[in-house]
Amino acid sequence: MLAQYLLAGLTVGAIYALVALGFAIIYNASNVINFAQGEFVMIGGMASAGFVEAGLGLPLAALLAIGCATLVGILLEKFAVERARGASVVTLIIITIGASILLRGLATLVWDKKIHPLPGFSGEQPIVFAGATLLPQVVWVIGVSALAVALVWWFFNRTLTGKAMLAVSHNRLAARLAGISVRRVLLTSFALSAALGALAGILIAPISFTSWDVGIMLGLKGFAAAILGGLGSGPGAVAGGLVLGIVESLGAGYLSSAYKDVFAFLIILAALVFLPDGLFGRRAAERV
Amino acid sequence: MSSSPTASSAGAPQSGSRRGLLALAIFAALLPLALPNAYTYEIAILVGINAITCVGLNLLIGYAGQISLGHAGFFGLGAYGSAILASRYGWPPLLSLPVSTVLVGALAWLVGRPILRLRGHYLAMGTLGLGVIVSIVLATEDRITGGPDGMAVPPLKVFSYAIGGEKTWYWIIAAAVVLAVWLAQNLIESPRGRAMRALHGSEVAASAVGIDAARHKLHVFVLSALFAAAAGGLTAHYSGFITPSKSSFVHSIELVTMVVFGGMASTFGAVVGAAVLTTLPQVLTTLKEYEMVTLGAVMMLTMIVMPQGLVPTLEKAIAAARRKPV
Amino acid sequence: MIARLFLAVLVLPLAVFAQEPIRIGAFLSVTGPAAFLGDPEQKTLELYVEKLNAAGGVLGRKLQLVAYDSAGDAEKARAYVKRLIEQDKVDVLVGGSTTGETMAAVPLAEAAGIPFISLAGAVVIIEPVKKWVFKTPHTDRMACEKVFVDMRERGATKAALISGAGGFDRSMRAECLKVAAKNGVQIIADESYGAGDTDMTAQLTKIKNTPGVQAVLNCGFGQGPAIVTKNYRQLGITTPFYQSHGVASKQYVKLSGDAAEGVRLPAAALLVADTLPAEDAQKKVVVSYKHEYEKRFNQEVSTFGGHAYDGLMLVVEAMKRAGSADKAKVRDALESTKGYMGTAGVVNMSATDHMGLDLTAFRMLEVRKGDWQLVK
Numbered sequence: 001m002l003a004q005y006l007l008a009g010l011t012v013g014a015i016y017a018l019v020a021l022g023f024a025i026i027y028n029a030s031n032v033i034n035f036a037q038g039e040f041v042m043i044g045g046m047a048s049a050g051f052v053e054a055g056l057g058l059p060l061a062a063l064l065a066i067g068c069a070t071l072v073g074i075l076l077e078k079f080a081v082e083r084a085r086g087a088s089v090v091t092l093i094i095i096t097i098g099a100s101i102l103l104r105g106l107a108t109l110v111w112d113k114k115i116h117p118l119p120g121f122s123g124e125q126p127i128v129f130a131g132a133t134l135l136p137q138v139v140w141v142i143g144v145s146a147l148a149v150a151l152v153w154w155f156f157n158r159t160l161t162g163k164a165m166l167a168v169s170h171n172r173l174a175a176r177l178a179g180i181s182v183r184r185v186l187l188t189s190f191a192l193s194a195a196l197g198a199l200a201g202i203l204i205a206p207i208s209f210t211s212w213d214v215g216i217m218l219g220l221k222g223f224a225a226a227i228l229g230g231l232g233s234g235p236g237a238v239a240g241g242l243v244l245g246i247v248e249s250l251g252a253g254y255l256s257s258a259y260k261d262v263f264a265f266l267i268i269l270a271a272l273v274f275l276p277d278g279l280f281g282r283r284a285a286e287r288v
Numbered sequence: 289m290s291s292s293p294t295a296s297s298a299g300a301p302q303s304g305s306r307r308g309l310l311a312l313a314i315f316a317a318l319l320p321l322a323l324p325n326a327y328t329y330e331i332a333i334l335v336g337i338n339a340i341t342c343v344g345l346n347l348l349i350g351y352a353g354q355i356s357l358g359h360a361g362f363f364g365l366g367a368y369g370s371a372i373l374a375s376r377y378g379w380p381p382l383l384s385l386p387v388s389t390v391l392v393g394a395l396a397w398l399v400g401r402p403i404l405r406l407r408g409h410y411l412a413m414g415t416l417g418l419g420v421i422v423s424i425v426l427a428t429e430d431r432i433t434g435g436p437d438g439m440a441v442p443p444l445k446v447f448s449y450a451i452g453g454e455k456t457w458y459w460i461i462a463a464a465v466v467l468a469v470w471l472a473q474n475l476i477e478s479p480r481g482r483a484m485r486a487l488h489g490s491e492v493a494a495s496a497v498g499i500d501a502a503r504h505k506l507h508v509f510v511l512s513a514l515f516a517a518a519a520g521g522l523t524a525h526y527s528g529f530i531t532p533s534k535s536s537f538v539h540s541i542e543l544v545t546m547v548v549f550g551g552m553a554s555t556f557g558a559v560v561g562a563a564v565l566t567t568l569p570q571v572l573t574t575l576k577e578y579e580m581v582t583l584g585a586v587m588m589l590t591m592i593v594m595p596q597g598l599v600p601t602l603e604k605a606i607a608a609a610r611r612k613p614v
Numbered sequence: 615m616i617a618r619l620f621l622a623v624l625v626l627p628l629a630v631f632a633q634e635p636i637r638i639g640a641f642l643s644v645t646g647p648a649a650f651l652g653d654p655e656q657k658t659l660e661l662y663v664e665k666l667n668a669a670g671g672v673l674g675r676k677l678q679l680v681a682y683d684s685a686g687d688a689e690k691a692r693a694y695v696k697r698l699i700e701q702d703k704v705d706v707l708v709g710g711s712t713t714g715e716t717m718a719a720v721p722l723a724e725a726a727g728i729p730f731i732s733l734a735g736a737v738v739i740i741e742p743v744k745k746w747v748f749k750t751p752h753t754d755r756m757a758c759e760k761v762f763v764d765m766r767e768r769g770a771t772k773a774a775l776i777s778g779a780g781g782f783d784r785s786m787r788a789e790c791l792k793v794a795a796k797n798g799v800q801i802i803a804d805e806s807y808g809a810g811d812t813d814m815t816a817q818l819t820k821i822k823n824t825p826g827v828q829a830v831l832n833c834g835f836g837q838g839p840a841i842v843t844k845n846y847r848q849l850g851i852t853t854p855f856y857q858s859h860g861v862a863s864k865q866y867v868k869l870s871g872d873a874a875e876g877v878r879l880p881a882a883a884l885l886v887a888d889t890l891p892a893e894d895a896q897k898k899v900v901v902s903y904k905h906e907y908e909k910r911f912n913q914e915v916s917t918f919g920g921h922a923y924d925g926l927m928l929v930v931e932a933m934k935r936a937g938s939a940d941k942a943k944v945r946d947a948l949e950s951t952k953g954y955m956g957t958a959g960v961v962n963m964s965a966t967d968h969m970g971l972d973l974t975a976f977r978m979l980e981v982r983k984g985d986w987q988l989v990k
Contacts, residue, residue, distance in 0.1 A: 001819055004849075008815045015812070033409060035541075080588055087595035090349070094548045095591045097541060102584025109577060113649035115837045117869050124871065126848045135848055207844075208812030209837045209869055213647070217810030220420075220537060227413035253816040258428050258779075258806035265417040272410055273402045325700040330693055428806075430784055437714045437736065437781035438688060440721075528721050531688045531714050570693065573682060580645075 003132040005253040006246060011138045011207070013245020014145035015041075018200035019222025020229060020237035021152060022193035028169035028232050029189035032092045036076060036100040037197055038219020039107075043069040044198025045210030046107055049116035058119060066198045072103070073194025077187050100215070107212040118205035141203045148199060149238050152192075156234065165189060169232065228268050230281025239279055244268070305473045308556055312469060316462040320455070329454035331570055333526060336461035337519045338562035340468045342546045343555055344515025347472055349544065350552030351481070352508040353488030354404070355412045357540050358419020359516050364426055364535020365392045366517025367524040368433055371441040374525075376432070381444045385521040389514055396513030397506065404505045419540045427532040438531030441524045457526050464522065465559070468515060472555045475511070484508055488553075549590065551597025560599050635678040636671075636939045638663065638929070639704030641694040641719070642733075642922075643711035646685035647780065647809070647836060650865060651711040654919030655733055656681055657911055659708065662926050665906075672930050673939065680704055684715050691715035692722065699726045705939045708925045710734050711918070714781045720747055729932075729945045731925040733918070735860075736785040740968040748948055748968040750924040750958060751917075752882070752976055754786035754833075755793060757859050760880035760976045761831055762790075762797035764989070768854055770828035774803035774821045776814070776842060778834035782860055786833040802826060807838060814838075815845045822851050829853060835860030840869035847873035854878070859976070863916035867984055878989065880976040884920045884957045885986045899955050920957030928954060928961065 019037060026034045047068045051061030080095050087095075121140045126133045156162035167175040168185045176182055200218075201210060208214075221244060229240025244264055251263035272278070323329050341363055348354050369388030373379040379387075403414045427436045434440075444451040451457070475481045483504050486494040491501045524530045533539065542565065550561020568586065572579045594601040640659055643652035663679045671677060680702045684691035691710065698704045699722065706729045710716030713736040720739070723730035723746045730747050732739050737753040765773060773794070777787040787804070794801050803824045805817035821827060830853055832842050839861045846855055855877050857866070862881040867874050883890055887900040903923050904915045931954060932947035933939055951970060954961040959975020978989040 001823060004819045005816050008813045012812050027409075033412075080592065084592045084595055087591070088552075090355070090544075090548050090552065091591050091595045091597075094545055095588050097545060098584045098587030098591065100584070102581055102588065105578070105580025105582075105584055108645060109581065113645055113653060115650070115840075115865065115869060117871070124844075124873075126850065133849055135844075204812060208841050211837065214810070216538075220416075224413060224417070227410060231409050249813070249816050252807075253820060256806075257817045257820070259424070261808050262421050262424050265421050269403075269414055269417045272406055272414055276406050276410055278410065327693070327696040327700040330696050334693070424779075424808075427779060427784075430788065435781065435784040435788070436779065437712075437717060437738075437785060440717075527689075527692060527718070529688070529692075529718050531718070533687060533689070533714075573694075576683065577645075579683075 001253065003130045005249045007129075007132045007134055007138065009246035009249030010242065011134075011141050011245070012204075012248065013242040014142050015200045015204045015218065015241070016221050016225045016244050017238040017241025018145055018148060018196050018203075019218055020225035020241045021149065021234060022196045023223055023226040024229075024232060024234050024237040025152075025165075025189050025193045025196075027226070029165060029186050030081065030092075031089055032081065032096065033223065034076075034190075034193065035093060035096040035219065035223075036103060036215075037193065037222060038215030038217070039100050039103040040069045040073060040194045040197030040215075041201035041204075041218050041222075042107060042210065042212065042215035043072060043103070043194075044201030045118065045205040045214060046111050046116065046201075046212065047198075048202050048205065049118050049210055050111055052118065053116075058121065062202045065202060066195050069194045069198030069201075070191045073190040074187060076194075077190035081186065081190070082183070100219070104212055104215065111212065113212055115209050115211040116205075117209050118202070120206040135207060137203075137206045141207070144199070144203055148196060152196070152234065155192075161188065224265070224268055228271060228278055230278030233278070233280040236278055236280030243279075305477070305555075309466065309469055309473065312556070312559070313466050316466060319462075320458065326454045329458050331567055333454065333457055333461050335563045335566045336458075336465045337523050337526075338543070338546060338566050339465050339559045340461075340519040340522075341516045341543055342550070342558035342562045343465075343468045343472050344512040344519075345543055346547045346550075346552065346555060346558040347475065347484075347515075348508050348512040349547055350554065350558075351476060351488060352484045352505060354505060354509070355408070355415065355544075356509075356512070357412050357416035357537070357544060358422070359415070359512070359543050360535045360537070360539035361419035361422035362392055362396060362513040362516040363520040363523075363539070363543075364530075364532065365395070365422060366520030367441075367530045367534055368426055368439075368520075369517070370521040371439060371524045371530055372432060374442045375440065381442060381525050382446065385444075385518070385525065388521050389517040392517035393510050393514045396510045400506045400509040400513075401502075404502065404509060416537065416540070419535065420537055423532050423535040423537065426535055433532070436532055438529055441528055441530055443528060444525040451525075452528075461522065461526075464518070469555055469559065476555070480504070480507070485553075545587065549587070549597060551599035551601070554597065554599045554603075557597050557599035561597070564598065633675050635676040636673070636933070637678050637680055637702060637704040637706075638926070639695075639698035639702060639707045639709070640679060640681040641684045641691050641698065641707075641709040641715065642681060643686040643715065644683040646687065648686040648712050650836070650863065650916070651733070651918045652683070652686075654907075654913075654916045655709075655711060655922035656683075657913075658907065658919040658922040659926055661907065661910055662923060666930065672933055673937070675939070677930075681709075684709075684711075686712055686715065688714040688718035692718040695719040695722045699723075699728060704728070705941065706929050706944060707731070708733070708922065708929065712781055713739065713785060716749075720744060723747060728941050729929070729948055731929060731948075733921045733925060735782055737789060738785070743966055743968050746945055748928075748963070750928065750956065750961075750969070751921045752859065752880075752958060752971055753789075753969065754782070754858070755789040756971070756973060756976060757786065757880050758790040758793050758831075759797055760973060760978060761856050761858075761878075762794060762799045763973075764878060764880075764978050765829045765854070765856070766798050768829070770854060771798060772800050772802050772826045773829045773831055774805070774824060774827045775801055776805045776807070776817055776821065776830065776832050776834075778807055778836070778838040779809050780834070780836070783834045783838075786858055786860070790831065790833065807842070809838075811838065812841065813845065814842045815849060818842070818845050818849055818851065822849060827853055829856065831856040831858070833858050833860070837869065840866055843870040843877060844873045859917065862979075863918070864914040865916075867981055874981045875983070877981045879979055879981075881979050881986070882917045882920055882958045882975065883977050884915060884917055885979060886977070886988050887915075889988065896955060896957075896959065900957050903957050917957070924956035924958055924961070927956065 047065035225240035229236030252260040373384035546561040551557025936943040936947035961970035963970040
């Protein structure tokens with residue numbers, strides 16, 4: 001039983017981790033919480049479903065879907081966030097909220113309001129492992145997520161562009177003085193977050209389907225995970241996502257399934273009260 | 289007007305805000321002349337209820353510089369509190385409404401202490417979590433609350449005469465809005481209000497000057513919760529019916545959007561924001577499937593073009609026009 | 615002077631023909647969590663209002679449909695119903711895809727004295743009976759009873775429930791808990807899942823490990839039941855599995871894939887219209903609706919659209935019997951509907967029964983090879 005719960009928690013936790021990572025990357029580059037992050041997940045899933053239904057093979061559909069989401073992310077940055085530079089953080093948050101409504105509305109126009117399935121990457125035959133049964137898709141979710149996180153880590157710590165982005169998150173002015181284009185970094189951060197979100201959407205759609213409004217709940221949980229892990233910390237976001245998923249699953253299994261979300265949020269609140277900057281958060285110095 | 293964004297820490301002249309309040313009262317008194325039927329009255333009442341909540345929320349966000357993404361939770365609790373006391377325990381609504389409001393205020397005081405130790409986005413998450421917990425509990429405990437489909441609420445009764453109908457309620461809500469704005473302005477211009485505004489500038493600096501940041505934050509938090517709970521109770525007895533969606537995360541976000549849209553640190557901004565964002569979806573409904581896209585686009589464009597919100601931007605524009613030589 | 619009289623005589627008949635249309639007001643969840651209720655409902659209403667108008671209208675007057683999208687939100691529904699009554703001045707209300715929206719509209723309909731046919735499921739809509747409120751879908755209580763009867767026939771007396779968080783889910787769960795004992799079934803496990811949940815294996819594992827479970831009933835609609843179904847098969851549970859009428863549409867089968875094989879649910883005969891025996895009393899009505907809808911919209915028919923069809927036709931029929939669109943007369947005519955054959959079943963209303971269906975209106979269906987099959 002425990003194995004089953006843990007596996008379920010790990011699966012959904014991996015998705016939360018990807019979404020949370022998207023939040024963290026954008027926050028690091030711009031101090032903005034992108035409330036449209038969940039919509040990138042939705043676009044990934046819906047676009048793939050749309051392409052598959054139009055006859056394309058799954059791998060191509062998935063790649064195109066990620067490309068669509070990345071494009072949307074870039075457009076969002078260019079036309080909304082960049083135009084509003086200098087505005088307060090709260091204003092930027094409202095802009096992203098408006099963007100999420102706009103994207104959901106576009107989704108109902110471009111696609112429809114129905115729920116869409118996506119074929120599993122390698123079939124539907126359940127596998128038995130350590131006393132639990134899982135769909136093959138679960139292996140994909142956990143595996144590809146882990147790979148994505150590893151790639152992101154490598155990007156930020158081993159490539160020049162990635163390090164430049166980290167520099168901007170530490171000290172924007174100094175980075176600019178060192179010749180780093182903050183605008184370019186912002187653009188890249190949105191594009192990367194969108195791609196990660198879309199990937200999450202494509203991975204989870206074979207298990208839990210996709211529709212125009214899947215982004216709301218996933219965005220909310222992803223945000224919670226990012227905060228839990230400590231906003232701005234990549235490893236924190238991933239850890240936060242996994243912890244959130246497992247807590248939810250264990251709560252449903254051992255306590256009350258009707259209140260599992262309440263437990264998850266109570267745990268997050270308790271964690272924040274004792275660790276006000278999250279699990280891995282940096283204590284930001286406040287200038288007076 | 290009550291304040292301009294550049295002078296948020298200085299006090300605005302008394303006469304300015306009193307003039308604004310008078311204008312609001314006159315507007316509210318004359319509005320019914322322009323309302324053709326009960327449906328438009330309903331929209332006006334909805335605007336008023338949102339305005340009350342937003343005025344309170346604006347004290348927290350705009351003036352004290354905090355954030356709450358869970359304020360719909362207080363709204364819902366105020367509504368359900370009064371509804372449950374009135375319908376399951378037979379209390380007269382004239383009593384259940386204020387009692388429910390006070391109880392929610394007490395809850396806000398209890399919860400506020402630990403929560404307000406968080407800052408910035410962590411506080412946002414904390415309040416968001418609280419709001420979500422409230423809405424889940426309200427939806428799940430169906431024996432007390434009627435579950436996700438909600439419950440019926442008995443109407444407000446004065447000496448066994450039931451108050452119903454849009455026209456009567458319009459006057460009640462209009463009076464409540466004027467009262468709420470007056471209370472908010474009084475607070476802002478009082479010494480306590482100045483302490484609160486100092487918090488917005490910098491908590492550390494404020495503490496250095498001897499302001500007990502934690503206490504003031506808590507007071508504003510509780511006050512804004514009281515506004516929200518009162519508005520919730522009024523809605524419950526007006527509609528005759530409430531559902532847990534009133535305490536949802538989506539509703540919390542709508543409230544914050546109204547405050548920011550109208551202009552933070554501007555009480556009239558909160559009222560205007562509530563008015564615009566309550567009536568806009570009704571107006572846009574004629575666009576049918578394009579409603580969502582248009583709403584999102586309008587929100588984005590307005591905030592991009594007027595980043596400080598509607599009212600402060602208009603105020604500045606008017607002031608700039610006045611300064612131009614003739 | 616004579617010219618004016620002449621003109622008046624010419625114009626008068628034209629004025630008589632250009633009569634006010636009969637306005638049908640609708641508020642449906644076309645978008646939002648209940649979109650797959652509201653979408654076929656709206657399409658059905660539009661299709662049949664068009665057909666009725668093409669055939670000459672009702673009582674010599676055209677029908678005009680005024681429809682709003684309340685997106686599953688009770689507050690929006692309330693505002694739209696006000697708009698329909700006060701601004702659009704409709705003669706009758708058809709709508710309220712979900713129970714929450716319907717219940718928000720009930721006090722308005724009662725106060726305004728306008729006949730209101732709800733398209734939502736919960737029994738609380740017509741119990742206690744309200745003067746102006748009727749409904750066309752089967753109640754959730756009837757669904758529970760139908761399922762329990764079938765469970766008993768298969769020898770199961772101990773069952774487990776798993777329900778979602780929505781209004782329909784919770785309402786049906788509450789009804790099932792209430793009527794289980796009366797129908798000889800004991801509920802020994804009761805699990806829940808949330809609105810946006812992606813995995814229910816934890817809840818199903820708990821049920822699987824509860825000793826003595828002989829059948830499982832999932833009260834829900836939307837994507838939740840499809841995920842539950844997939845998880846059910848994934849965990850290798852072989853206990854008889856029942857769904858509710860909330861998933862009575864091909865989309866559930868499409869989403870669940872092979873996992874839906876063998877799942878039983880109570881549903882209207884509409885879903886198996888073509889395979890009904892020729893002498894079945896409902897055959898003609900359901901076949902006709904199914905073909906018309908599928909021809910026009912190129913989309914599988916659903917029972918929810920069928921409820922809208924029944925609602926509209928009941929109103930039209932009542933208007934014809936009453937000889938007018940007067941609200942009070944239509945209400946009385948609706949209440950005295952007898953022997954009307956709809957997509958949901960035969961309708962016999964009375965002063966104490968504003969729904970008019972009995973248990974025969976529900977058929978027990980089983981999913982076989984991706985299609986519905988009538989369980990004899």
